[in-house]
Structure formats: structure tokens, C-alpha cells
Amino acid sequence: MSSLATMFDACRAEDRAALIGYLPAGYPTVEDAKRLLAVLLDSGGDLVEVGLPFSDPVMDGPTIQAASDRALRGGFRVRDLFTTVESVARAGGRAVVMTYWNPVHHYGVDAFARDLAAAGGLGLITPDLVPDEAEDWLAASEAHGLDRIFLVAPSSTEERIALTARASSGFLYATSLMGVTGARDVVSNAAGALVRRARAHTTLPIAVGLGVRSGDHAAEVAGFADGVIVGSAFVTAARDGEAAVRALAAELAAGVRRPAAQPA
Amino acid sequence: MAHAGQRGTAAPLPPTRHDPDERGHFGPWGGRFMPEALIAALDELSVAYDKARIDPDFINSFDRLLRDYAGRPSLLTEAPRFAEHAGGARIFLKREDLNHTGSHKINNVLGQALLTKRMGKQRVIAETGAGQHGVATATACALMGLDCVIYMGEVDTRRQALNVARMRLLGAEVIPVKTGSRTLKDAINEALRDWVTNVATTHYLLGTAAGAHPFPVMVRDFHRVIGIEARRQMLEQVGRLPDAVAACVGGGSNAIGIFHGFIDDPDVRLVGFEPGGEGVDTGRHGATLSAGTAGVLHGARSYLLQDPDGQISEAHSISAGLDYPGVGPEHSWLKDTGRAEYRAITDAEAMDAFKLLSQTEGIIPAIESAHALAGALRLGHELGEGSVILVNLSGRGDKDVDTAAKWFDLIDPAEHDSPDGRDG
Structure with a gap:
């Protein structure tokens, strides 16, 4: 059983959703990011998504774009990603990497998987890679024992949800709305419908991301999903420092522990 | 509209053997x-x-x-005075600059x-x-x-x-x-x-x-009309096919459109000219096929300008339309198969050709197209006396007059009302 499966089982046993927090490696500096990831996990996060800053983040809104920019201007290199993941794993934390495909493609898909596994990373979230184009990654993830987290969206057909779920392991990432990353005032009502549709095709845990920023959002999503993913709100907190990350993680951790009742 | 297309302008859209596979792959390139x-x-x-x-x-x-x-079909125009600088080659221009809105x-x-x-x-x-x-x-x-x-x-x-x-x-x-x-x-x-x-x-x-x-396949098909017309016009007006077809390549739409008219004519060389900027060896250029490596950008696998970490590099070119670090996947495939060849033209070479065409033929080309014109001059010297080169004149240069005026220092500040000039 993979480490992610164990984590979701444990959360289920506690009748709650998992809290999954995203922060980009290298933001605001490589060492600061390591510390902030540790704080996130110490303050109630169950899993971190370590972002690989990319020059052309087409699925990201202004908050993550600005953080990626800052990390790259600060001299971030791909090797820093692996040391960041390693620092999380050494402290006993769980980390997956979220990355656009080109840096992996350029590094060499098998080499990237090898080095990520060696650093103690558990898998990859691939926002611009669909299973249809993922032949190399399917092979490399098998070879190196990594989980493959693909995304489904409100626009996905039943056929594509089934195909994507079959190719995924660890968990399935459901994007709550049609749009780029960024905190929103309300959780899209498309999220619940998408999770319900996905349940018909898979027994994998399903985590919901895009737009979640508060404890109340987290509680709402925890009512129907197995994991709550928070990105831009953590990046904004990271800009404000350790205390802000700690406070947000605590608020969200409380949220995932009081799942909202689901409408009948 | 039974008569539509009787003048031979019918858009050639149906599939050919040059189509990608059903998921959009040209060999290892393309996809989603x-x-x-x-x-x-x-x-x-x-x-x-x-x-x-x-x-x-x-x-x-x-x-x-x-x-x-x-306004199709666009004209095919011989450029004899321009060709005097091309080593004895004859040069013909496919006049996409004459289309409504001024380009292909x-x-x-x-x-x-x-x-x-x-x-x-x-x-x-x-x-x-x-x-x-x-x-x-x-x-x-x-x-x-x-x-x-x-x-x-x-x-x-x-x-x-x-x-x-x-x-x-x-x-x-x-x-x-x-x-x-x-x-x-x-x-x-x-x-x-x-x-x-x-x-x-x-x-x-x-x-x-x-x-x-x-x-990639859809945009190509909508531009195939350029090559189909040009091939017919060459046969009608010149009585033969060209030895080489020259086109500029940024993303590559005008080039792929004209190339496809000749892709099944193995004796016609297809040559794409990329923006060499300040020179490929300076690193300040947009010559993706000449100097790039395989990567994934904007939805397709293709050649790319990128750094050792797979971060996308900034392209540099005097031409805004060619200032792009990627290229269409079919061009990557044509490069690999050898059916087309790709070379870089510097800003300076392109601007020389820009001025030369303006002053020998009374046609101000787009700076993008001037890369193909500069390439044709080089090809002419290589192919020699009596060779025939077809250039895709993909757009007109009205939009570039400001850039050209600065490049050639054509505006005397003393003649100007505002001594500060424009900030453009």
C-alpha cells in the first residue's frame, strides 16, 4: 500500500478529509521554502505539494505566477527541487511534486522519476500532462514506485474521467472550477458534482483544488471529498511569513475536521 | 454555389497523406x-x-x-530588379501582402x-x-x-x-x-x-x-491555398516549378501553407528562414529549429528555445511576429525528415532585404517576410544563374515603417515638431 493510500485511510478513520498544501520550491528562497513547508506540515497539513517554478505557468493565476517568477529570478534550479523534497521526507513528512511537463521532459522523464524517488518524493501532479501523452511517465512511475496524480475537470466527459482515473494512483485531483489557480470567495458548486461523477469510476481518494482559502471552504469541501488542496492562499501566506502559514494551516486543519453535512 | 472555386481558388481542406495521426502527432512531434x-x-x-x-x-x-x-487568388509577381542582387536567380513573390488586412x-x-x-x-x-x-x-x-x-x-x-x-x-x-x-x-x-x-x-x-x-493541421489547411495557388501560377506564368521555396518561420503558418503546395514535388527545395536576431551565436535570437531542442510548450511537443532546466528562453528578433521561442510541430517533423531545411537570418540581413525590396520593386515587405527575402538572396547565390526561387511575401510592411525609420535613421529630428520624438 502506498504512503498516500495509508494517509487517506488514516484520515477516513478519523472521519475527516486530508489537508494538502501547495508551496513553490524556491519561494521566497530555497531555504525559506523548506522551512515554510515544514511549518505547513507541523501545523496540520497531511501532505505538501512542492511546486516546481516554471517560466510559463499557463494554469496559474497572478499569485502563483508572481511566486514562480520570484523563485526563478532568485536563481532557483531544478536540483533545488530535489533537496527541498528531501528536507520534507527527512523530517518524516509526505511530499508530492506539482510541475508543468517541460522541465520533466527536458530533465529526462526516467531520470526525473529516479531522482524524485531517491529524494523521498511520493509522486507527481501533472497539470498539463494528460494520460494520453504520458507513456514515458507511466513507465517511469512504475519503475520508480511513484504515484501519478492526473487531473479531472468539470468539462471532462465520463469517458475521460474513467480513462484518467484508470491511469492515476495515490489520488485523483478534481479541479473545482474552470479556470486558473487563485483564491476565490466561494467554492464552486461544480466541485461536488464533479466528485460525485468521479466516484462512479474509481475507488481512489479524490482531492479537490482551485479556489479554497478558508476553514469554512475546507469544511465544505471535506463534506464531499477525501482531500482539500490549498495553493494560492498558502502562497499569499508564505509571502507574509511563517506565522501566516502556521495560522492558515491551523484554520484549514480545523476545517477538514468538521466536514459539512452533504445535501441529501 | 456550384461555380465556387472554378477559378481554382477552392480551399484544399480534405485530408492528405501528410496529416498527423488521429491524436495529432507528426512523428514524435505535436500531440496534446x-x-x-x-x-x-x-x-x-x-x-x-x-x-x-x-x-x-x-x-x-x-x-x-x-x-x-x-481578394484571392493573390498575385505572383516577378522581382527582376531585386533579383539582380541574387546571383543570377529569378525571384518570384507570392503576394500575400495584397490580401485584405495585409498578410496571409x-x-x-x-x-x-x-x-x-x-x-x-x-x-x-x-x-x-x-x-x-x-x-x-x-x-x-x-x-x-x-x-x-x-x-x-x-x-x-x-x-x-x-x-x-x-x-x-x-x-x-x-x-x-x-x-x-x-x-x-x-x-x-x-x-x-x-x-x-x-x-x-x-x-x-x-x-x-x-x-x-x-x-497545427487545421491552421495549415486554411493556409494550403497559398501553396496551391502559387504552384499553379508558377506553371502558368513561368512554365516550370521553382528550384526552391523560401518562407519565414516564427510559429510557421505561412511557411507550412506554401510548402504544402510543393511537398510532393521532391525536386523543389523547401527552405524556412528563422529570426537570427543579433546572431545565433549571441544567444539573442528566435531560431528555434536551428538552435533549439525538443520540448513541450503551448500544447505540443516541438523544438524549443530553453535553458538547461527546461525553462523557456526569451526569443529575440526585430520582428515582433517571429519573436517566439517555439515552432509548429510539423516543421520539427519536416526538419527531421529532411524534407525542409531551416536557416537563420539576422536582424541586419533582414533589414537590408527590407530596404532592397522597397527600393528595387516598390514593395515594402513586412519585416517577417524580409527574412525570407534575405534568404532568397542567399539561395540565389548558391543555386546560381537561371535558378528560380519562389518567396512567400507573407505580409506588407506598413506596420513596420516606424521600426525601419529608427533602424535606418530616416527621421531627422530637426524636421520634427516634437524634439522628444516618439517613445515607441
């Missing part, structure tokens, strides 16, 4: 490296295009627009706008570099009553201020993009962000033969 959220829209577009490209109603509508609105871009735009109507979408978004594609898109949207939003890098809005005004005059909203290098690549990023948010109501009218499937 896109967020899942956009896959449904790409599937919808593929289905709509596959039906349209063999539907006589669609083909006739497209053909009628090309003829009665865009109108072909693709009319095709995709028709398709947008068929798909029942009311809103169109597009990126633009030099502004030619943006102007063409704004034009087609005005013609067909579609809402139009154009994303343009802030640097380019300054380089091409006149085109910004043209687009606004045509009723489009122009959004300057202030992220990244603030040029074409960033305009595409921003258009993709809009598309993923508004995909249910919006068609992304991509302006070059790049991006995720089906864009």
Missing part, C-alpha cells in the same frame, strides 16, 4: 500537452473541423470569403471564424505578436458579428501601436499582457488562461500552425 480542462474543447474542435473539412457547404463558404472578401493571416482567420459560428460560440480570443493576426481576427469578428478579445504583449503594443489602434477601430478589445517577456509567448499564455476560464462560450482562434491538436 494541455490541461484536462481544455481537452473537451479540443475534442469538440477536432470533431467540428473533421466534419467541416469535407463538407461542401463549409468549403464553398470558405472559398467564397477568400475570393470575395480577402486572413486565410486562417476566416476559416476559424466560420468554424466558430458552426460550433455556436459567440466569443473569440486570440494572441498577436506583430498585430497582423490580431487585426485579421478583429476583422473577421467584425464581419461575422463575433465578440473579440486580443491579447498582445506590452512590448509589442508599443512596437506596433498602429495595429493596436486598428484592432480597436474594428471593435476588438486589446489587452496588453504584462507578464514574462511581454511578447508573443506571454500573450499566448494569457489567452490560454482566458480560454480555460471561458471555454464553454469561447473559441481560441490561434494564429499559427502550432499548439495542441487540431490547431
Whole structure:
């Protein structure tokens, strides 16, 4: 059983959703990011998504774009990603990497998987890679024992949800709305419908991301999903420092522990 | 419209043996490296295009627009005074500059706008570099009553201020993009962000033969008319096929359009000229096929300019329309198979050719097209006396007069009312 499966089982046993927090490696500096990831996990996060800053983040809104920019201007290199993941794993934390495909493609898909596994990373979230184009990654993830987290969206057909779920392991990432990353005032009502549709095709845990920023959002999503993913709100907190990350993680951790009742 | 196309302008859209596989791969290139959220829209577009490209109603509508609105067929013009500088070669120009809106871009735009109507979408978004594609898109949207939003890098809005005004005059909203290098690549990023948010109501009218499937094959097909016409005109007017076809390559749409007219003529060399900027060895260029490596950008696997970490590099070119670190996947395939060859032309060589054509033939070319003209001069010297070269003159240079005036120092500040000049 993979480490992610164990984590979701444990959360289920506690009748709650998992809290999954995203922060980009290298933001605001490589060492600061390591510390902030540790704080996130110490303050109630169950899993971190370590972002690989990319020059052309087409699925990201202004908050993550600005953080990626800052990390790259600060001299971030791909090797820093692996040391960041390693620092999380050494402290006993769980980390997956979220990355656009080109840096992996350029590094060499098998080499990237090898080095990520060696650093103690558990898998990859691939926002611009669909299973249809993922032949190399399917092979490399098998070879190196990594989980493959693909995304489904409100626009996905039943056929594509089934195909994507079959190719995924660890968990399935459901994007709550049609749009780029960024905190929103309300959780899209498309999220619940998408999770319900996905349940018909898979027994994998399903985590919901895009737009979640508060404890109340987290509680709402925890009512129907197995994991709550928070990105831009953590990046904004990271800009404000350790205390802000700690406070947000605590608020969200409380949220995932009081799942909202689901409408009948 | 049984008579449509009798003058031979019928748009050649149906599939050929040069099509990609059903998932959009040209050999190892192309495909769909896109967020899942956009896959449904790409599937919808593929289905709509596959039906349209063999539907006589669609083909006739497209053909009628090309003829009665865009002004096709475009002329084939010999350029003898220009050719005096080409080592004895004869040079012929395919006059895409004479199309309505001043470049080849109108072909693709009319095709995709028709398709947008068929798909029942009311809103169109597009990126633009030099502004030619943006102007063409704004034009087609005005013609067909579609809402139009154009994303343009802030640097380019300054380089091409006149085109910004043209687009606004045509009723489009122009959004300057202030992220990244603030040029074409960033305009595409921003258009993709809009598309993923508004995909249910919006068609992304991509302006070059790049991006995720089906864009490379669809955009190519809408431009195949250039090559089909040029081949016929060469046979009618010159009595033979050219020895070489020269075209500029940024994303590669005009090149792929003219190349396809000759792709089954093995004796015709197909040569693409990329923006060499300040020189390929300086690192400040946009010569993706000459100096790039395999990568994934904007939805397709293709050659790319990138750093050792796979971060996308900024391209550099005096030509806003060629200032792009990627290239269409079919060009990557044609490079690998050897059917086409690709070379770099520096800013300086392109500007020399720009001036030379202006002063020998009375035709001011787009700076993009001037790269192909400079390439033709080189090819002429290589091929020698009596050789015949066809150049795709993909656009006119009115938009570039400001850039040229600065490059050649044509404006005497003393003649000017405002001593500060323009900030453009």
C-alpha cells in the first residue's frame, strides 16, 4: 500500500478529509521554502505539494505566477527541487511534486522519476500532462514506485474521467472550477458534482483544488471529498511569513475536521 | 454555389497523406500537452473541423470569403530588379501582402471564424505578436458579428501601436499582457488562461500552425491555398516549378501553407528562414529549429528555445511576429525528415532585404517576410544563374515603417515638431 493510500485511510478513520498544501520550491528562497513547508506540515497539513517554478505557468493565476517568477529570478534550479523534497521526507513528512511537463521532459522523464524517488518524493501532479501523452511517465512511475496524480475537470466527459482515473494512483485531483489557480470567495458548486461523477469510476481518494482559502471552504469541501488542496492562499501566506502559514494551516486543519453535512 | 472555386481558388481542406495521426502527432512531434480542462474543447474542435473539412457547404463558404472578401487568388509577381542582387536567380513573390488586412493571416482567420459560428460560440480570443493576426481576427469578428478579445504583449503594443489602434477601430478589445517577456509567448499564455476560464462560450482562434491538436493541421489547411495557388501560377506564368521555396518561420503558418503546395514535388527545395536576431551565436535570437531542442510548450511537443532546466528562453528578433521561442510541430517533423531545411537570418540581413525590396520593386515587405527575402538572396547565390526561387511575401510592411525609420535613421529630428520624438 502506498504512503498516500495509508494517509487517506488514516484520515477516513478519523472521519475527516486530508489537508494538502501547495508551496513553490524556491519561494521566497530555497531555504525559506523548506522551512515554510515544514511549518505547513507541523501545523496540520497531511501532505505538501512542492511546486516546481516554471517560466510559463499557463494554469496559474497572478499569485502563483508572481511566486514562480520570484523563485526563478532568485536563481532557483531544478536540483533545488530535489533537496527541498528531501528536507520534507527527512523530517518524516509526505511530499508530492506539482510541475508543468517541460522541465520533466527536458530533465529526462526516467531520470526525473529516479531522482524524485531517491529524494523521498511520493509522486507527481501533472497539470498539463494528460494520460494520453504520458507513456514515458507511466513507465517511469512504475519503475520508480511513484504515484501519478492526473487531473479531472468539470468539462471532462465520463469517458475521460474513467480513462484518467484508470491511469492515476495515490489520488485523483478534481479541479473545482474552470479556470486558473487563485483564491476565490466561494467554492464552486461544480466541485461536488464533479466528485460525485468521479466516484462512479474509481475507488481512489479524490482531492479537490482551485479556489479554497478558508476553514469554512475546507469544511465544505471535506463534506464531499477525501482531500482539500490549498495553493494560492498558502502562497499569499508564505509571502507574509511563517506565522501566516502556521495560522492558515491551523484554520484549514480545523476545517477538514468538521466536514459539512452533504445535501441529501 | 456550384461555380465556387472554378477559378481554382477552392480551399484544399480534405485530408492528405501528410496529416498527423488521429491524436495529432507528426512523428514524435505535436500531440496534446494541455490541461484536462481544455481537452473537451479540443475534442469538440477536432470533431467540428473533421466534419467541416469535407463538407461542401463549409468549403464553398470558405472559398467564397477568400475570393470575395480577402481578394484571392493573390498575385505572383516577378522581382527582376531585386533579383539582380541574387546571383543570377529569378525571384518570384507570392503576394500575400495584397490580401485584405495585409498578410496571409486572413486565410486562417476566416476559416476559424466560420468554424466558430458552426460550433455556436459567440466569443473569440486570440494572441498577436506583430498585430497582423490580431487585426485579421478583429476583422473577421467584425464581419461575422463575433465578440473579440486580443491579447498582445506590452512590448509589442508599443512596437506596433498602429495595429493596436486598428484592432480597436474594428471593435476588438486589446489587452496588453504584462507578464514574462511581454511578447508573443506571454500573450499566448494569457489567452490560454482566458480560454480555460471561458471555454464553454469561447473559441481560441490561434494564429499559427502550432499548439495542441487540431490547431497545427487545421491552421495549415486554411493556409494550403497559398501553396496551391502559387504552384499553379508558377506553371502558368513561368512554365516550370521553382528550384526552391523560401518562407519565414516564427510559429510557421505561412511557411507550412506554401510548402504544402510543393511537398510532393521532391525536386523543389523547401527552405524556412528563422529570426537570427543579433546572431545565433549571441544567444539573442528566435531560431528555434536551428538552435533549439525538443520540448513541450503551448500544447505540443516541438523544438524549443530553453535553458538547461527546461525553462523557456526569451526569443529575440526585430520582428515582433517571429519573436517566439517555439515552432509548429510539423516543421520539427519536416526538419527531421529532411524534407525542409531551416536557416537563420539576422536582424541586419533582414533589414537590408527590407530596404532592397522597397527600393528595387516598390514593395515594402513586412519585416517577417524580409527574412525570407534575405534568404532568397542567399539561395540565389548558391543555386546560381537561371535558378528560380519562389518567396512567400507573407505580409506588407506598413506596420513596420516606424521600426525601419529608427533602424535606418530616416527621421531627422530637426524636421520634427516634437524634439522628444516618439517613445515607441
